[in-house]
Amino acid sequence: MDALLAHAATDVGRVRDHNEDAYWVDPKLGAFAVCDGMGGHAAGEVASALAIQVVRDAWTSRAFRAAVDAYAREADADRRRALLAAVRSAVARAHDAIRDAARADPERAGMGTTFTGFVCAGGDAVFAHAGDSRAYLVRDGIAMQLTEDHTVVARLAAAGLGSGAPGYDPARWQGVLTNALGIGDRVRVATFVVPMAPVDRFVLCSDGVTEYVAEAEIGEIVARGPSPARSAQALVDAAVTRGGADNATAVVVKVLEVDPTPVPRDERERDEAILAASPLLGGLSPQQRLRALRIALPQRFDAGRAIPPVALGDRVAYLVLDGAARLPGGDLVRAGDLLYARALAGGPAPAEAARAQTAVKLLAIRRDDFAELAADDEELGVKLYDALADITGSGE
Structure with a gap:
């Protein structure tokens, strides 16, 4: 309480x-x-x-x-x-x-x-x-x-x-x-x-x-x-x-x-700095980031674990806050990156999941929640989809 x-x-x-x-x-x-x-x-x-x-x-x-x-x-x-x-x-x-x-x-x-x-x-x-x-x-x-x-x-x-x-x-x-x-x-x-x-x-x-x-x-x-x-x-x-x-x-x-125990101050400040510099959220005002993050859910995976592209009942993308994940092709996804970004644009699930290279701390974003947020808050939605287009390379 x-x-x-x-x-x-x-x-x-x-x-x-x-x-x-x-x-x-x-x-x-x-x-x-x-x-x-x-x-x-x-x-x-x-x-x-x-x-x-x-x-x-x-x-x-x-x-x-x-x-x-x-x-x-x-x-x-x-x-x-x-x-x-x-x-x-x-x-x-x-x-x-x-x-x-x-x-x-x-x-x-x-x-x-x-x-x-x-x-x-x-x-x-x-x-x-x-x-x-x-x-x-x-x-x-x-x-x-x-x-x-x-x-x-x-x-x-x-x-x-x-x-x-x-x-x-x-x-x-x-x-x-x-x-x-x-x-x-x-x-x-x-x-x-x-x-x-x-x-x-x-x-x-x-x-x-x-x-x-x-x-x-x-x-x-x-x-x-x-x-x-x-x-x-x-x-x-x-x-x-x-x-x-x-x-x-x-x-x-x-x-x-506060119940439960809050995130330690240094960890919270580090997370906030990563989000403010991330390709998906970096172009938003602090107030817009708060509104966008209402749909993000904390997730953690131990080293070696597969990170599922379908979770929480939907296709998901993950904002990486700490640690690193390795894609099937060998590339690393690090803090600030968006894993499975195409999920938010309606793309198909990858044939093979990425794996946690180290213990990773993530924020999961469900595709339907992302679309609903963009429809509910049009100004924010335009900025998010523009950023997503830049990340996925589908923008002009």
Whole structure:
């Protein structure tokens, strides 16, 4: 059972007359969320509160807790997919509930909310995200943004049309969302998994905080805070003191103990460096790598063992994290390489399996999971298939 401490702080700010943010903090259950509502006639606070209510009802249900418990016992491919689907489905239901409420009351037309939250399962934090509220991991005093902003400004920046580009006008697009609950027919819920380690801290916050407090300072404030309560309050106080043009909300979660025992720090950092430099994932942002790795499953093989090209009920490719494998033709596959890459492109299984030259540590990726990920997240899918084409030599 994971041991956690958590606290939230919120403030209406200096300009707004009511608070449209909402949050949920349940360290015993291991569930946390922040929502930032939008819409006239106080509809924003209705949308954010409704999102929290629907997700809380779903994530505390018997069926959902059974999925969490099953994943905690054994995080195999099917149980990971089931838990991610349940996490995503709850947020999608909140989207539908907000749209239904808006249709029922004309004064609430156009209301919506962001959603950023996670649930703990078997030593992992399983995230769901839509909008521009943010999640950060603070480790060793350094903050890293885990989520991507679903905004026009972020889209422009990703396309190289952000700050410094000719004709760029930040005031025109500031705060304009491309994705949120209650807005449009369909919401795109990004999901990903982050392995937890003792003394890690997670921060969830609305843009009323991040507008005034940069990533580096978030890490500094949280690292020196004596408790999650003090850290959350310090983040909100900094935002309000520096302008407070919007509601400001922060949730800080401190990991005390993780079950099962986490990967040692030096091994985790080495794995992260290998993945960041690998041909398949090296062209992705850190946030995109997190989303891609939600379908990867750890595997180990002793020296001399055959590495099966069909496993986990599907054709598979393997990202090598440590050790080496020898192909039937004699070539070696080493750390960072992708073994059986053509499996992800729908190619046939090789006639003969590669063998572990040394003990090897791998991440298995099932073909169907890869295709499903690419279809669910089109921008990420394009980058992954481009990288795969380069690896297999099938690209132009």
